[in-house]
Structure formats: structure tokens, C-alpha cells
């Protein structure tokens with residue numbers, strides 16, 4: 639390999655690169671001259687990572703650690719001409735809170751997504767499938783993709799690390815900016831520092847994006863009768879639960895699912911892990927009906943708001959303020975001064 643052992647303290651960028659990409663020290667894979675990979679049952683050292691960046695060896699690393707965790711996901715589009723679609727996907731994911739970076743490859747590209755913490759691969763891949771499904775549902779044309787990690791335990795599929803040289807073509811494929819144009823760096827460490835400074839996906843965001851549970855969703859209920867306070871009627875008619883949650887309980891992270899929206903319930907603790915240790919499931923459901931307007935309920939049987947008919951916005955306003963309907967009317971007047979006196 640020709641690597642010289644150094645006794646100096648390794649540079650921070652190289653240590654950061656190792657923390658970012660190395661899920662498990664061994665084995666690692668080495669790309670062969672024909673483009674294939676061979677596992678090596680030894681530890682991937684800092685010297686090897688440096689040799690990869692220098693282009694003298696090309697490494698691919700497992701997309702999983704020994705315990706089924708992952709630091710990153712990689713979406714591999716390797717159909718010819720798929721790079722443009724991958725750049726669009728990158729922009730769409732970033733807009734949904736999934737930042738990453740695209741690296742061109744021999745035929746298409748890799749879209750790298752980095753996690754702020756080590757996360758269970760099962761959570762990462764389900765959340766990713768969920769968000770890709772939603773984008774497709776919204777009409778985005780996805781390129782044909784391999785998604786890594788593709789397993790939940792044992793040795794993960796090896797993915798070629800960024801910024802190296804493809805052994806078969808001898809080329810070093812660039813990282814791309816948001817417009818799909820190659821990024822240029824003064825040095826390899828500068829490129830590494832750029833990648834290290836990219837935003838990473840936080841764990842709570844993955845939980846919120848967890849593939850939505852299959853549930854039979856309740857029907858919307860009619861607007862409350864005309865006998866109630868005009869303030870209550872106005873809030874029910876004009877204010878959406880989504881806006882109330884965005885203002886008073888943003889952690890609910892409401893996301894479109896089917897006809898309605900689902901997120902973490904602010905009225906009980908459903909972000910807490912389940913008894914079996916799996917991540918909490920979003921269970922607060924809100925839906926807008928053409929005739930009936932907005933209504934909501936919690937789908938968790940642990941929750942006080944699971945039973946009975948669908949509820950409306952004013953009730954949510956009061957629950958989020960922990961107040962009675964009478965107090966809620968006063969608060970609503972202050973919150974929406976256009977309401978005037980009842």
C-alpha cells in the first residue's frame with residue numbers, strides 16, 4: 639500500500655471523515671481494477687482513508703455497524719442519464735428537511751444523507767422509504783434507486799466512499815452543488831471539510847418521518863351546531879389544526895398521509911419508544927373535508943382523545959392552552975383581535 643505510519647496526531651478533518659463514514663472498522667472493501675469489490679477482513683485505518691482520498695486505493699465501507707446501526711444512507715442511481723433526476727430528488731429531499739449531497743458516479747450518481755446520530759438502520763430505511771413514497775405521491779419522478787442500508791443486521795452492502803478514484807475508469811467523480819454543477823475545492827481536505835460541515839438529519843426527524851402506520855382513519859365529523867359561541871364557530875371554520883400545531887406544538891411534525899395529516903400527538907407522549915423499544919409512532923390525525931372543514935383526533939389508544947367523534951380546531955386550541963372553553967374564548971379574542979367582541 640505504501641502508506642507511511644505517522645506518529646503525529648491525525649488532523650481533525652480526517653478524524654471527522656472517519657466518524658462520518660465508518661460504520662464498522664472491519665471488514666472494509668477494496669475496489670478492484672475491473673470495478674468489483676473485495677472484502678478485506680482487517681480494520682479500516684486512518685491511513686487507508688487517507689490513501690483513498692489520495693486516489694491510491696479505493697475503499698467501500700459497510701452501510702451498517704455491528705449492531706445494525708448506521709451513520710448515513712446512500713441512494714445509488716446507476717441507470718444511465720439518471721443523474722439529473724437524482725439532483726432533482728436531492729433538492730426535493732432537502733426541502734423536506736433531508737439535506738444531503740450528490741456525488742456523480744460512473745453512470746449516474748450517489749445521493750449521500752448523513753445522520754446526526756447513529757440510528758437503527760431499520761428506522762433510517764423505513765423513514766427514507768416513507769419520504770420517497772410521499773415525494774413520488776406528490777408527482778416527483780424518482781430515478782431507479784438502490785437504497786443503502788438495505789438490511790437491518792449483519793454486514794451491510796459496501797458503498798464506495800466519496801472523493802476517491804473509480805478504479806475501472808480512473809476518474810474521480812465530483813460532488814455537485816444544488817444545481818447539479820461540480821463543486822471545486824482547493825484541496826482534498828477542503829472537500830472533506832465541506833462535507834463535514836453539511837447539515838445532518840436529526841434522530842427526532844427520522845422518527846417523525848417513520849413510515850406511516852396503516853390505520854383505518856376516522857371519518858370527518860360535521861361542524862358543531864349553530865348554538866355555540868360565534869368565536870368558537872369562527873375558530874373551527876377559519877383556523878386549521880395544522881396552523882395551531884405549527885405555532886404551539888411544532889414537535890408534532892405533521893406530515894401528509896393519504897387524505898389527511900399525521901404527526902406526533904401533543905396531548906400525550908407518543909414520541910416515547912414503544913414497550914418493545916421501537917420508535918414512537920405519530921398518532922395525531924387531522925383532516926380537512928370539503929363540507930365539514932377541519933377535524934382531528936388521536937389514533938393512539940393510550941390517548942384521552944382517541945374516543946368519541948372527531949374534534950375541531952377550537953377544542954385543540956383549548957387543549958394546547960390547557961384551558962376551559964370559557965377561557966379559550968377570551969384567549970381566542972386576544973389571539974385573533976379581528977374577532978372583536980362576542
Ligand SMILES: [Zn+2]
Pocket residue numbers: 903904905906908921922936937938941942943
Ligand atoms: Zn394523543
